[in-house]
Amino acid sequence: MKGIAGALRFQASIPGFRTGRALVLAAAALSALIAGGCRSFDVAAPIGSKAAGRLSLVPRAREARREGERLERRGVDTSVDHYYEAAVHAAAAFTAATASGPFGGEDLDAVRDLYNDCLGDCLRAAQRFGRLDATPSLFVNTPQGSRSVPIRRLGFVWKPDDFGRLVDPCEVARNPSAHAPGDFPGLGAGVAFERPNSGAEGPEEFLPEVAVFNATAILRPDLDAWYGETPARAPTDVLEFHDPLRTPSVAFGPASPAPLRANLGLATARARQIQEARGPYALAGFARPELLLDKADIRMLEPYQPGKAPILLVHGLLDDPFLFNDMVIALQRTPGFLDRHQLWVFRYPTGVTFLRSASILRKQIERISETFAPTAADPAVSGLTLVGYSMGGLLCRLQVSRSGDAIWDAASTRPLESLSMPEEARRTIRDLFFFEPSPRVDRVIFLATPHDGASRAIAGASWLATRIVQRPADTRRIVEEIDRENPGALRPALRSLPSSVDSLAAYSPLLPVIRRLPYDPRVSLHTIAGTGLHPPDRGRGDLVVPLSSAHVEEAASEHHVRATHSNIYYQPETIDEVRRILGFPTP
CATH class of the missing domain: 3.40.50.1820 (Alpha/Beta hydrolase fold, catalytic domain)
Structure with missing residues (x-):
């Protein structure tokens, strides 16, 4: 992954990072993360680039995320930018952790889940505020200026034009037909996309009025640009959407490929929600066929x-x-x-x-x-x-x-x-x-x-x-x-x-x-x-x-x-x- 060196340079730039005291602090930060879960945090000031030498990656990600939460509650679209920054910091933390091994086991999973959650928050807010067009790009503001993050779609049998409205898992009710786990842990934000039927004759006749299919988002930030010692340049970040049915793992950082998260129950739950909004099909089909x-x-x-x-x-x-x-x-x-x-x-x-x-x-x-x-x-x-x-x-x-x-x-x-x-x-x-x-x-x-x-x-x-x-x-x-x-x-x-x-x-x-x-x-x-x-x-x-x-x-x-x-x-x-x-x- 591009930027491993940048993440490690940033890691090494923190005073005493490799000392026992730094490891204790890192462990404490992760313990707080695990205990905190997904609840909201107190309001904090925005993270600026000058804080790079003072905070470790995980707390920076958490602070940027809670600022995004504060702004999103107020209906401010810059929440997208803070969530995006949080996802970048979490990606750097995960990359550094897999490269040098300061974390392991449950701690590494906690960093991975933080990355997943920050990216999921960013995509949800971007959909809400009109910053996401799943066909070409995600629009964000970074310390280096405004830019469109290009999107790649990998492994799908769906066409690029089929990627319509992004479905946020938080808006989907539990599927009563789901009796076994449908969300399988791994790297990435589990989302889904809605694809309206064009109504044309032929193949369209056999697709739902609104098809819903699963996707897993992976943000690959240019860590050299975000954390490098050279003069700042615009990062060449890339946002990927993978088909979780056909992509079991993804390369991310220096370690072996990481299992890809697969929230396979999301699309079905959303499709059922769409059907039930029109009325209870099963009951109506029985009583008034x-x-x-x-x-x-x-x-x-x-x-x-x-x-x-x-x-x-x-x-x-x-x-x-x-x-x-x-x-x-x-x-x-x-x-x-x-x-x-x-x-x-x-x-x-x-x-x-x-x-x-x-x-x-x-x-x-x-x-x-x-x-x-x-x-x-x-x-x-x-x-x-x-x-x-x-x-x-x-x-x-x-x-x-x-x-x-x-x-x-x-x-x-x-x-x-x-x-x-x-x-x-x-x-x-x-x-x-x-x-x-x-x-x-x-x-x-x-x-x-x-x-x-x-x-x-x-x-x-x-x-x-x-x-x-x-x-x-x-x-x-x-x-x-x-x-x-x-x-x-x-x-x-x-x-x-x-x-x-x-x-x-x-x-x-x-x-x-x-x-x-x-x-x-x-x-x-x-x-x-x-x-x-x-x-x-x-x-x-x-x-x-x-x-x-x-x-x-x-x-x-x-x-x-x-x-x-x-x-x-x-x-x-x-x-x-x-x-x-x-x-x-x-x-």
């Missing part, structure tokens, strides 16, 4: 990457894709995973019958495949793996099964072509009840999926659902019209237009029919099932789905996890089994 049917779609977590086989995660009843937070982070951190795969999710309102949700998913799989590989130019698109949790597993099952006339025969006493109905209604019925296996899917992982329905405990929920869920008006009209024009043609199973909860109950007449549908023999099937509070070899189910209901005779593997239905999807053992199925070793 008609309002959200047009928003049922596949979403890519990152821009499409040719040659990487997609993993598509499908949530269950009364849920949304954020359910998979822990699994997503764990898979992304698996060595080699991002070299071979890309992650997609399917979001849908769960109040409608799963036959309709499965039909939407079928069309979405074909649409995204045609968008990115219209002539099979990218065979990875036809190597799709589906991971379906609970009811989501039934949606996945219907992507790799052949319906024939079986499902329609369970709903009607007469062939479809013999019934009187508008052609548009006939097309809708065909989409719901008649389908072939998708040629795009190679593998399905069933996670706590009720192939034979849920336990009797769901009967109460079914009764409640019939009073809460508002059936979509379009399908209700079709059913009423068919029943009116063709008396006696519809069996009760279709005439009552069952909700998703009705369809999941063990008494559902559709489930035995779907259970008997033939699978595409080329598709690899795998089952992960819960055994509740009992050991895997003695459990009977996950308290909602019996083991017999989760079992798939055609599955290549079946793994039992000591977990309930409500927590199996984030258990480390579950995620390890998903890794194994995908061909990765467990950590």
Whole structure:
């Protein structure tokens, strides 16, 4: 790193620095830092260049930081400059510490964390006061004058223009779907960026309205210019943003590369916050699914990457894709995973019958495949793996099964072509009840999926659902019209237009029919099932789905996890089994 010599010269310039007394003072300063944490400090005068010989680096960083805090509370934009100065001093302290070893262990971590916090404060304030444009530069005032610190972006699959508004971690609420640590310690300030969707057709259709992705900031100050003995010159500092998914460590100073901080839960938490600000999607999608049917779609977590086989995660009843937070982070951190795969999710309102949700998913799989590989130019698109949790597993099952006339025969006493109905209604019925296996899917992982329905405990929920869920008006009209024009043609199973909860109950007449549908023999099937509070070899189910209901005779593997239905999807053992199925070793 540029400036090691400058930092060491500054270190040596402090009288008695290498004496035992100086080490005691340095240790005391660090102890105060650790004890102080992130709380505010008393107001202090700004740090000037003449103080260089009087203060050690850590106290200088702390003093500049608390001056930045004071100014930011007053709404003064020069707080950015003081935070920046604090980050420079902390960077010099970290560089000097790793070069000569005056600190070690927890003390070195404290200096690193001070650097991270000062830089994070600087970026937050710069965003607030309009000093940061993530595409070209960060504008700051230094002792050598005003300057624009250039920005470099390293390792991202996102384009430079995708770096929009910077997300400050302090403004993001805790993600209730996060059950495992998502912020991994290391060097750098963990931030995220928002990327609004342009609304254009094509690839933009499969990115969120506002995509959020993680980044780790590293400031590389020109320490020779900041602390050198030669006449002052403008420092050639550089601000870097690294992709924490693809950059495990960074070179910084004379020591071995330092682990890069990875706040991988931040982007997901912010994305969920954006969704919830528009209303509770999971609840609304259950109670009033008609309002959200047009928003049922596949979403890519990152821009499409040719040659990487997609993993598509499908949530269950009364849920949304954020359910998979822990699994997503764990898979992304698996060595080699991002070299071979890309992650997609399917979001849908769960109040409608799963036959309709499965039909939407079928069309979405074909649409995204045609968008990115219209002539099979990218065979990875036809190597799709589906991971379906609970009811989501039934949606996945219907992507790799052949319906024939079986499902329609369970709903009607007469062939479809013999019934009187508008052609548009006939097309809708065909989409719901008649389908072939998708040629795009190679593998399905069933996670706590009720192939034979849920336990009797769901009967109460079914009764409640019939009073809460508002059936979509379009399908209700079709059913009423068919029943009116063709008396006696519809069996009760279709005439009552069952909700998703009705369809999941063990008494559902559709489930035995779907259970008997033939699978595409080329598709690899795998089952992960819960055994509740009992050991895997003695459990009977996950308290909602019996083991017999989760079992798939055609599955290549079946793994039992000591977990309930409500927590199996984030258990480390579950995620390890998903890794194994995908061909990765467990950590």
